[in-house]
Structure formats: structure tokens, C-alpha cells
Amino acid sequence: MIKSYLIACILFLSTVFSSSAENSPLPCLNKKFSIVVHVVKDIAGNTNVLESDILLAIDTLNSHFTKICVSFEVCEFRMVENFQYDELKFDEETDELIVKNSIKNRINMYFITADEESPNVCGKATLGGIATGGNIYILKRCIGPGDFTIPHEMGHFFGLSHTFEEPASQIVDGTNCEITGDSICDTPADPYIDGENIANYVSNCRFTSEKKDGNGDFYDPDVSNIMSYYPCKCDFTNEQYIKMVNTYLSSNPKNW
Ligand SMILES: [Zn+2]
Missing domain, CATH: 3.40.390.10 (Collagenase (Catalytic Domain))
Known part of the structure; x- marks a missing residue:
């Protein structure tokens, strides 16, 4: 299993990296x-x-x-x-x-x-x-x-960058995700404003804020993301x- 994974990584390195490769195999830097x-x-x-x-x-x-x-x-x-x-x-x-x-x-x-x-x-x-x-x-x-x-x-x-970079700029439907916020599309828009009380946003690692974006959509950020400020960190995307x-x-x- 390890061997086949390494081969997959090497093959991927020979291709051009994509900035929107949400489901692509991850490159392997070794x-x-x-x-x-x-x-x-x-x-x-x-x-x-x-x-x-x-x-x-x-x-x-x-x-x-x-x-x-x-x-x-x-x-x-x-x-x-x-x-x-x-x-x-x-x-x-x-x-x-x-x-x-x-x-x-x-x-x-x-x-x-x-x-x-x-x-x-x-x-x-x-x-x-x-x-x-x-x-x-x-x-x-x-x-x-x-x-x-x-x-x-x-x-x-x-x-x-933080998932909450420029918090009001990125909209929930993801249509401007490449040029706003953290410029990464598999991290959902995160409305947290630096310095505000985290408890106003999460409770027991559930997002509880009822903030909406400019389209009127409720935010649903990834509270487990390492680049967030939520106390539920788990991994990168x-x-x-x-x-x-x-x-x-x-x-x-x-x-x-
Ligand atoms: Zn930071």
C-alpha cells in the first residue's frame, strides 16, 4: 500500500500542479x-x-x-x-x-x-x-x-492564510473563492472577525453563529481547519x- 502510494505521488509530480484540484491526489515532496x-x-x-x-x-x-x-x-x-x-x-x-x-x-x-x-x-x-x-x-x-x-x-x-482572511469578502456559494478570503476553494467562507469572542461563533465545535453573507446565505465554515481560529482544529484540506x-x-x- 505504501509502495503504490509513492508511485502515485511520483506520477503526480510529473504533471502540472492545479490550484483547483480539490479531489486530486496529493503531491509527495519526499x-x-x-x-x-x-x-x-x-x-x-x-x-x-x-x-x-x-x-x-x-x-x-x-x-x-x-x-x-x-x-x-x-x-x-x-x-x-x-x-x-x-x-x-x-x-x-x-x-x-x-x-x-x-x-x-x-x-x-x-x-x-x-x-x-x-x-x-x-x-x-x-x-x-x-x-x-x-x-x-x-x-x-x-x-x-x-x-x-x-x-x-x-x-x-x-x-x-487564515480561513477567515477578509471575512466579509468570500461568499458562501463559493463562486468567488479563488480571489477572496484565503483564496482556497475547499475551505468554506469563514465569517470570523479577528478579535471577536470565539464563543459567539462556536459551541462544542458546532458553528452556531447566524451570520449571513451578502446573498443572504448562512455561513457554514470548517471549524476543524488548522488555519481557523476555532478551538476544534484537526487538519488541513x-x-x-x-x-x-x-x-x-x-x-x-x-x-x-
Ligand atoms: Zn495565524
């Missing part, structure tokens, strides 16, 4: 990416996160990328001694942090205690950073069992996987 983990110490010199917990979180990350034959491994743990960056003033201090610490041709993932400019987010990543260069930032408290912060940020790093593969292929793959 690629392992190296992550350099940078753990920023606090003022007392403590890391406040276990390397074993980070490795478990990377195992979970890998489980969400097996469908496109991608995996990640931590090639190095590095400590950042300057505690100033542990409670990061993101806009002011990030450039300095990465110039001093990031390693070329690796995925640089920083673990910090707080992002002082976005106290309610669990992580940040450069959109499409796998192609353009960039970094990933994860709050140390956001890597426990069932936490999807790292897969979500890796989705951004591979070019994915096929078109999200294809976009991630294409983002990588648009880079200079030799760098990786």
Missing part, C-alpha cells in the same frame, strides 16, 4: 526539513520549556504533513541568553533577535514567553517564509497536548496541502 530551535531564557536564566515537550510537539507537527511526504526534525537546540527577548517587543526587537541568531537554510523556530505587542496570540510566522526566508515564533505555553499552534504557524510559513507544496516549489528548493 522532503525532511531541519528546524533550529532557539529557546530564549528568562531573567533568571531558566528556559521554562522542556526540550522533550518541543520534540513531542514536532512529532504532532509531522503527523499533519505526512500526506505530502514532508517531515521536520530538530537538528539543533540553541539557547538565547539575552532575557530581553523572552518578553519580545515584536516590532522593535525581532530584527535584532534574528540577525544575531537565525541560521541560514534552516527553519528557525523561537520559543519565547510573551509577545508584548500581541498578548493574545500563541505564535507568529513569516507568511510564505519557506520561499522568501523568515522565522517562526512560538509562545512556550502553547505547545502542550492538543495545541495546534506549531502546525498553524507552519501553515503560514508554507504560505497559508487538500487544497491547503497543494498550496503549501507549491509555495515550497516556488522557492529555490536547493536551499533546503
Whole structure:
């Protein structure tokens, strides 16, 4: 079964990738990416996160990328001694942090205690950073069992937007899905507005909002999508996987 799957993947790679291949077989990159983990110490010199917990979180990350034959491994743990960056003033201090610490041709993932400019987010990543260069930032408290912060940020790093990107623009019937919202058609229109109370939208992982689009149709978003903000995350869609593969292929793959 594994063998036939690999052959199917290879055959697919020889074809032109389609941006609307909802039901197409997924491409297989057969690629392992190296992550350099940078753990920023606090003022007392403590890391406040276990390397074993980070490795478990990377195992979970890998489980969400097996469908496109991608995996990640931590090639190095590095400590950042300057505690100033542990409670990061993101806009002011990030450039300095990465110039001093990031390693070329690796995925640089920083673990910090707080992002002082976005106290309610669990992580940040450069959109499409796998192609353009960039970094990933994860709050140390956001890597426990069932936490999807790292897969979500890796989705951004591979070019994915939120399912609720430009929430009012995408209509429910899907007719403008390629040019609005997250520009992906197998993620239904998602009306969530960043900063609003999630409880106004979902209850027990059921979408309960009665918001309607411009046509008067009720929204029915995928509350289990990793790129949503709903607390029911489960997986990416096929078109999200294809976009991630294409983002990588648009880079200079030799760098990786
Ligand atoms: Zn996000």
C-alpha cells in the first residue's frame, strides 16, 4: 500500500500542479526539513520549556504533513541568553533577535514567553517564509497536548492564510473563492472577525453563529481547519496541502 502510494505521488509530480484540484491526489515532496530551535531564557536564566515537550510537539507537527511526504526534525537546540527577548517587543526587537541568531537554510523556530505587542496570540510566522526566508515564533505555553499552534504557524510559513482572511469578502456559494478570503476553494467562507469572542461563533465545535453573507446565505465554515481560529482544529484540506507544496516549489528548493 505504501509502495503504490509513492508511485502515485511520483506520477503526480510529473504533471502540472492545479490550484483547483480539490479531489486530486496529493503531491509527495519526499522532503525532511531541519528546524533550529532557539529557546530564549528568562531573567533568571531558566528556559521554562522542556526540550522533550518541543520534540513531542514536532512529532504532532509531522503527523499533519505526512500526506505530502514532508517531515521536520530538530537538528539543533540553541539557547538565547539575552532575557530581553523572552518578553519580545515584536516590532522593535525581532530584527535584532534574528540577525544575531537565525541560521541560514534552516527553519528557525523561537520559543519565547510573551509577545508584548500581541498578548493574545500563541505564535507568529513569516507568511510564505519557506520561499522568501523568515522565522517562526512560538509562545512556550502553547505547545502542550492538543495545541495546534506549531502546525498553524507552519501553515503560514508554507504560505497559508487564515480561513477567515477578509471575512466579509468570500461568499458562501463559493463562486468567488479563488480571489477572496484565503483564496482556497475547499475551505468554506469563514465569517470570523479577528478579535471577536470565539464563543459567539462556536459551541462544542458546532458553528452556531447566524451570520449571513451578502446573498443572504448562512455561513457554514470548517471549524476543524488548522488555519481557523476555532478551538476544534484537526487538519488541513487538500487544497491547503497543494498550496503549501507549491509555495515550497516556488522557492529555490536547493536551499533546503
Ligand atoms: Zn495565524
